[in-house]
Amino acid sequence: AQSVTQLDSQVPVFEEAPVELRCNYSSSVSVYLFWYVQYPNQGLQLLLKYLSGSTLVKGINGFEAEFNKSQTSFHLRKPSVHISDTAEYFCAVSDTGAAGNKLTFGGGTRVLVKP
Amino acid sequence: EAGVVQSPRYKIIEKKQPVAFWCNPISGHNTLYWYLQNLGQGPELLIRYENEEAVDDSQLPKDRFSAERLKGVDSTLKIQPAELGDSAVYLCASSPGLEAEAFFGQGTRLTVV
Numbered sequence: 001a002q003s004v005t006q007l008d009s010q011v012p013v014f015e016e017a018p019v020e021l022r023c024n025y026s027s028s029v030s031v032y033l034f035w036y037v038q039y040p041n042q043g044l045q046l047l048l049k050y051l052s053g054s055t056l057v058k059g060i061n062g063f064e065a066e067f068n069k070s071q072t073s074f075h076l077r078k079p080s081v082h083i084s085d086t087a088e089y090f091c092a093v094s095d096t097g098a099a100g101n102k103l104t105f106g107g108g109t110r111v112l113v114k115p
Numbered sequence: 116e117a118g119v120v121q122s123p124r125y126k127i128i129e130k131k132q133p134v135a136f137w138c139n140p141i142s143g144h145n146t147l148y149w150y151l152q153n154l155g156q157g158p159e160l161l162i163r164y165e166n167e168e169a170v171d172d173s174q175l176p177k178d179r180f181s182a183e184r185l186k187g188v189d190s191t192l193k194i195q196p197a198e199l200g201d202s203a204v205y206l207c208a209s210s211p212g213l214e215a216e217a218f219f220g221q222g223t224r225l226t227v228v
Contacts, residue, residue: 043222107156
């Protein structure tokens with residue numbers, strides 16, 4: 001079984017300040033890792049994903065994340081946030097086995113960008 | 116390319132009534148998911164299809180929930196009878212397969228009164 005823990009339920013941050021959202025996962029097999037963003041009353045939109053290769057992954061809207069296998073983490077960062085980054089962010093894992101694309105989500109981190 | 120389409124967007128029903136949600140995935144996507152999202156929480160998988168086969172329905176409350184995916188394309192999720200605790204957003208997503216992300220619809224917000 002796999003699980004995802006997002007360590008911060010809410011992160012307030014001032015505009016143009018950096019932000020880091022923490023994600024740790026647990027799995028008995030190799031995983032793929034994803035970050036999604038959800039704006040109010042919308043579905044989830046992919047920010048970035050890690051499949052293999054370089055552990056530093058760049059995504060849309062200036063976000064990046066770093067995969068750390070030894071610490072089983074996939075933290076999301078942005079060097080300078082905008083008001084429009086106010087949203088909920090979800091980390092997700094999918095095992096790489098032949099069983100297919102089983103996608104498990106964390107509980108989410110609500111980011112509130114203040115002017 | 117059209118995204119994942121869900122209908123209705125909003126539904127209000129009285130408890131003990133039946134309700135159904137419909138999902139049209141992205142063309143060519145073999146994997147289809149139904150997720151339940153309670154307020155302030157992450158999505159929780161209800162059922163996952165690979166083509167027309169339900170390969171993971173361990174989290175689906177089978178006493179009141181049912182789902183089908185006709186011809187491996189569209190899918191319907193049904194609740195009968197609905198309970199107050201079923202009030203949530205029901206998300207449908209599809210994926211072309213392994214190593215690919217899931218693409219989500221806008222969800223159906225169900226309110227049971």
